[in-house]
Amino acid sequence: MKKIILVLLLIGLGISATAEEKMITTSDGVDLYVKIEGKGKPCLYIHGGPGSGSFWFEEFFGDFMEEHFTMIYLDQRGVGRSGSPKNGDYSLERMSLDFEEIRQELGYDSWLSIGHSFAGILQMGYFENYPKAQDGMMMINCTLFLEDSFCSSWGPKASEFLGETYVGCEKDSLSLMERISKLGDQLREKDLFWKMAYVEKENQAIMDATYQGFPNWNYDLGNNVFNFEEYWNKYLSATSDIDIPVLFFHGTKDWMVGPEHYKKVEFPNVLFWQYEGGHIPFQENREDLKKAILSYKTKYNFSI
Incomplete structure (x- = not known):
């Protein structure tokens, strides 16, 4: 009885009582690891790397995100706890279809996405292929042109x-x-x-230690993705045609993407947010990132 009352209380407060983990099989037979947790508007986390997986972000910043959004953590095909395609298809079109099939499987009419680093290219490709799927994009130290x-x-x-x-x-x-x-x-x-991404050296060791719980981590995506020419496209030039709300969060010491990269971004409906820090703000600059996301959520009314 006490357990039932606790669950009802959590539901009444809008708090998710339990997380849901599942494997979703794509139309081409790849098993993708997905975890759903939190409350509020659904938001897909699109990790970078390529191949870093979703656990980093969940481990260091999931507590905040799950207070404000229903988070969908995904290990992309060929990454982490997900399987690999037998035909080696890591094309941007297929990756976009993966996101879309997950959205449909979970029953969301649309959702937000939050991406980190290389994920900016994936977010752009997803919008290009399915322009109605994302209500907004949060881009955290994202590159939109690798070169x-x-x-x-x-x-x-x-x-x-x-x-x-x-x-x-x-x-x-x-x-x-x-x-x-x-x-x-x-x-x-x-x-x-470590200097390329971090301000403090010890933070890289802390981040790297998160992998210790996954002895069979899948690295296939990172080993194959750059064989596909579309990932080298200049997606900066497409930003002016995307009118959904975008948060573009960028660091003054982010040498991986570049502290000046944001100046070439031309989203018409964008909230730029600069902070003093490196490439991994969800670990090193949590408070700055929280303020930016809350401002974005409030400005564009993404409460539900």
């Missing part, structure tokens, strides 16, 4: 941390992916990679 983020910030800053000067993308003797790989390896060898 711009690398050439303007990633390459030069990584080289600076290594004590070198980057010659620039146009003069580089290596391809973009070869240069990214080489710089990444050098940063890791010298224990400097």
Whole structure:
């Protein structure tokens, strides 16, 4: 009896009594891990990486999000607790269809999305393929053009941390992916990679430790996604045609995407929010991110 009364009380207060975890099978036979928790307007978390999974965001920022939204945490195909496609289809069109099939399976007429980093490209592709599915997008340190983020910030800053000067993308003797790989390896060898995303070194170790509970983490997406040309498209140029409300949250020390990247974004209905911090605000800059999301929610009346 006490348990029933507690559940009824939680429902009366608008608080989710339990989380729901499930596997949703896509139309091409891929089992996707999905977790639903919280209250309020449904909001799909689209993780970056590519391949970082949804657990990071849930672990460090889920408590806040679930107070204000019904959160849908998804490990994308080829990532984390989800399966991989037998035909190797990681195209942006197929990824968008995954999001749409999950929305339909869960019975939502529409929803919000919140994305981090590489997820900006996924959000743009999703809108391009299903323009009525998202009522709004929250973009947290998102890139909308990979080449711009690398050439303007990633390459030069990584080289600076290594004590070198980057010659620039146009003069580089290596391809973009070869240069990214080489710089990444050098940063890791010298224990400097953390500087690209974090302000405090210990936070990377804390973040990395979250993976320890998942010994069979699926890395297939990250190993294959850049073989698809559409992920290299310049989605910055499409922002002026998207009129749904957008929160564009960007950091002054986010070297992964670039602190100047936001200046090339032209959403007509946008709330820009700059903060003093790096690439992982849901861990290092929680209060700034909370204020931005609450302002966005209030400004565009996303209460229900």
